[in-house]
Amino acid sequence: MTLPWNTLSDTDSFLADFSQELIAIRRRLHQLAELATTEYETGAYLCQLLERFGISFQYPVAETGIVAVIPGKGSRPVSRAAPCIALRADMDALPIFEDPGRPGASLHPGVMHACGHDAHMAIALAAARYFKLHEADFCGCVKVFFQPAEETIGGAKPMIEAGCMENPKVDYVLGLHVAPYLETGSIEMRYDNMYAASDEVHIALHGKSSHGAYPQDGVDAIVMAASLVSSLQTVVSRSIPPAEPCVLSFGLIRGGSAHNVLADTVELTGALRTVTPDIRTNVKEQIARQVQSVAAAYGGTGTCVFVPGYDALINTNELVDLLREVSVPLLGREHVLWKPAPGMGVEDFSFFLQKAPGVFFHLGCGSREKGITAPLHSPGFAIDEDCLAVGTRILIALTNKLFSY
Numbered sequence: 001m002t003l004p005w006n007t008l009s010d011t012d013s014f015l016a017d018f019s020q021e022l023i024a025i026r027r028r029l030h031q032l033a034e035l036a037t038t039e040y041e042t043g044a045y046l047c048q049l050l051e052r053f054g055i056s057f058q059y060p061v062a063e064t065g066i067v068a069v070i071p072g073k074g075s076r077p078v079s080r081a082a083p084c085i086a087l088r089a090d091m092d093a094l095p096i097f098e099d100p101g102r103p104g105a106s107l108h109p110g111v112m113h114a115c116g117h118d119a120h121m122a123i124a125l126a127a128a129r130y131f132k133l134h135e136a137d138f139c140g141c142v143k144v145f146f147q148p149a150e151e152t153i154g155g156a157k158p159m160i161e162a163g164c165m166e167n168p169k170v171d172y173v174l175g176l177h178v179a180p181y182l183e184t185g186s187i188e189m190r191y192d193n194m195y196a197a198s199d200e201v202h203i204a205l206h207g208k209s210s211h212g213a214y215p216q217d218g219v220d221a222i223v224m225a226a227s228l229v230s231s232l233q234t235v236v237s238r239s240i241p242p243a244e245p246c247v248l249s250f251g252l253i254r255g256g257s258a259h260n261v262l263a264d265t266v267e268l269t270g271a272l273r274t275v276t277p278d279i280r281t282n283v284k285e286q287i288a289r290q291v292q293s294v295a296a297a298y299g300g301t302g303t304c305v306f307v308p309g310y311d312a313l314i315n316t317n318e319l320v321d322l323l324r325e326v327s328v329p330l331l332g333r334e335h336v337l338w339k340p341a342p343g344m345g346v347e348d349f350s351f352f353l354q355k356a357p358g359v360f361f362h363l364g365c366g367s368r369e370k371g372i373t374a375p376l377h378s379p380g381f382a383i384d385e386d387c388l389a390v391g392t393r394i395l396i397a398l399t400n401k402l403f404s405y
Contacts, residue, residue, distance in 0.1 A: 011396050014130050015389050022392070023385050025049065026122035033093035033106040033113045036149035039064040042091050046121065046146055053129050062158035064091070066146040070131045072138035072403075082140035083171040085399050086164075086356070088349060089124035090117045090150035096379055114381045116178035116365065121146060123176070123363075123391040130396055138403050141168050145352075154310055154348040165355045172319065172402050173358035175349045176391055180375060182337070182364030184384040187327055187394065189361040190339035191317050196245065196273040197280055198309030198346045203228070203291055205255075207300040209264035218262040219299045222255055225266040228294045228302070229253075235286045246283060247273040247344050273344045275312055312342075313350035316357035319398075322405065323359050326397040331390070335364075359398075363391045 015022075032041045043064050050057045050068055057068040072082070098105050098112035106112045124144050131142045145164055149155030164170075182188055205225055210218025229250055240246045248270060255266030272287070274280040288304045295302030327336045339362070349360050365383040366372050374380035 022126050027104045029118035030113050031107045033111045036092040036152040039091045039148050055132050062162045064148040065159050067164050068144040070142040072140045073136045074139045084141040084168045086143040086170045086173040087124045088145045088175040089120040091148050092151050119178050126392040127395045156348040156351040170356045173352045173356045175360040176363045178365035179362040180366040184364050184387045186335040186364040188337045188339050193275045193342040195313035195347045196344045197312040199272040200307040201270040202305045203268040205266045205302045207264050210262045212260040221263045221266040224298045245275045275342045310346040310348050311350045313347045315359050319359035326401050
């Protein structure tokens with residue numbers, strides 16, 4: 001079932017009029033690239049556009065975020081509640097140097113939209129513009145979250161704490177991320193787990209210092225650490241089912257003060273990525289147990305602290321079905337793809353999904369023909385700007401579908 005005004009030609013007509021401005025907006029956002037929690041110029045520019053489009057908004061939310069609201073003015077049968085649908089776009093850029101000679105390069109040296117958040121904002125803004133133009137035709141509400149700090153502290157949580165999911169209460173939340181490994185004109189989706197959960201692992205091993213020539217007088221924390229790093233690999237390889245995604249990596253180790261003195265303390269910092277809550281709990285318990293037992297075996301002690309990061313992103317399967325339903329007619333079945341396994345990266349969109357049903361999907365932005373293939377988080381990253389219209393069309397179609405769901 002679709003509403004009378006929800007037709008392909010209607011959306012095409014809008015995009016035909018707006019597509020050039022949509023591209024210009026994305027390019028300007030790319031130039032204004034700012035790091036997490038400092039998205040002030042970006043926010044000011046978005047507010048300027050929202051004002052011009054006649055869209056009400058709240059700013060600032062959670063320091064640098066924006067919540068735009070488009071209430072529908074159409075009628076709906078009394079027996080059916082009017083839903084509130086939120087569209088999320090992240091705002092922050094990365095500490096990556098972009099060649100200033102590239103057309104439209106970042107104006108802030110050392111900061112670049114190398115993860116496509118400029119595209120996300122432009123697409124969400126275009127969808128907001130569309131629904132403002134059609135406010136008389138739908139009953140319900142569209143919210144647009146321009147969210148800071150996805151790349152660092154997880155700006156979704158402060159936005160939620162600031163009340164973005166309330167007044168009116170959000171019934172469904174939608175999000176996307178550009179993907180250069182997918183050709184423009186395609187999307188990728190997945191049931192259930194889309195991204196992993198993350199935890200920082202902080203381990204401290206304590207031994208006893210002594211002269212390196214007399215190791216029998218000390219307890220070598222470096223030897224403990226070497227043994228522990230090797231031992232902890234068995235947590236994944238021997239304690240987790242082979243088909244269950246899990247990653248434990250250590251990227252930082254500190255210890256020792258001189259080449260001929262046994263270290264009495266070694267600190268290790270690593271990253272744990274899991275997909276399911278039970279595995280996440282189980283792995284943490286096993287890591288903590290091994291830290292204590294390996295340290296004790298060498299005559300030392302060990303402690304382990306986990307700092308939670310983002311939770312696993314778990315899609316609502318019913319909305320995945322709806323996404324597929326609206327996308328196949330728009331893109332063709334061969335361009336609606338399925339992600340074979342959860343990504344071991346993280347996404348703080350997961351916190352929105354803990355508050356309302358929703359779906360997160362990948363939007364193709366690559367083009368082998370145009371030479372646009374560089375990966376995310378790289379200085380050469382770029383997007384095929386044709387993806388902006390595709391992403392806008394999908395969000396409009398899915399939102400419309402939810403209004404009649």
